Amino acid sequence: MTVYFIGAGPGAADLITVRGQRTLAACGVCLYAGSLVPRELLDACPPDARLVDTARLDLDRITEELVRAHEEGHDVARLHSGDPAVFSAVAEQMRRLDAAGVPYEVVPGVPAFAAAAAALKRELTVPTVGQTVILTRVAQQATPMPEGEDLATLGRSGALLVLHLAARYVDRVVEELLPHYGADCPAAVVAMASRPDELVLRGTLADIATQVKEAGVIRTAVIMVGRTLAAQQFPDSYLYSTGRPRA
Structure with a gap:
């Protein structure tokens, strides 16, 4: 199973990429920053997907959620506002996933x-x-x-x-x-x-x-x-x- 770091775009729900939206639709678990990511984007998730708002979670708890989903056999959408390449704090998440042996990919977004x-x-x-x-x-x-x-x-x-x-x-x-x-x-x-x-x-x-x-x-x-x-x-x-x- 794979964790997908997805750039959700700058705010408008329709500025996510086609690839990002398709990936969302295929993931059984979605972690998103509720204070930054538009709620409408979550409509693309499967109806039975587990949605986790990370706004109040620290890095340890976020990592636990990612590893847990991987162990349960779920692909995970990790939604970040803007593009993951800039000021997204994905580097430390990737480092922890590397240590845990969890594979991941990056889907760029509109910065x-x-x-x-x-x-x-x-x-x-x-x-x-x-x-x-x-x-x-x-x-x-x-x-x-x-x-x-x-x-x-x-x-x-x-x-x-x-x-x-x-x-x-x-x-x-x-x-x-x-x-x-x-x-x-x-x-x-x-x-x-x-x-x-x-x-x-x-x-x-x-x-x-x-x-x-x-x-x-x-x-x-x-x-x-x-x-x-x-x-x-x-x-x-x-x-x-x-x-x-x-x-």
Whole structure:
């Protein structure tokens, strides 16, 4: 039997992949984060599937549920919001499954930053303006950031920064990025991306913190800072250039 780590997508129930939905429909057990995963997704589970909300479970208890289901001969769907590749805490679960001899696979999902970009109607990589996107977070009441991955260091690149789990600390984000990006640098915050209550805030480093606090945004949000968010004057991509050599 196999544990499937499935990316549930950013929030909208119809943004799960076809593979993810089909895998859900074939698993006798489903573990999901009730505070983040839309309940409608569970409709794809078999009618007699055992559903386990992991919102109040620690890692030991989650691992016990996964191992128990495996021992009982069930395939397991482990639903994670967004995509398992980023800030999903699947690495420690995989490590424990390796130790227990339980096989697993990963089904990718739509990440939150992609849903946020869609809400903003922006491409994050724009020719001659910015071709690098940095996905990161801040270390505040969470695991410390590795050396060299603090905002001040990352900000020196001038690349588009996408911050997860940071809306509550927006003042600190602005303070650390201002010296590198300037007060006029475009910034945006998308909360509840792709959901019915989605909220989009657009501004600059000079005013985005005020907007976030006035809107009461403290969680389930992505902060973006970078010039590509408002780029207008840029050349067409070489991909479609009439002067591009043809094979």
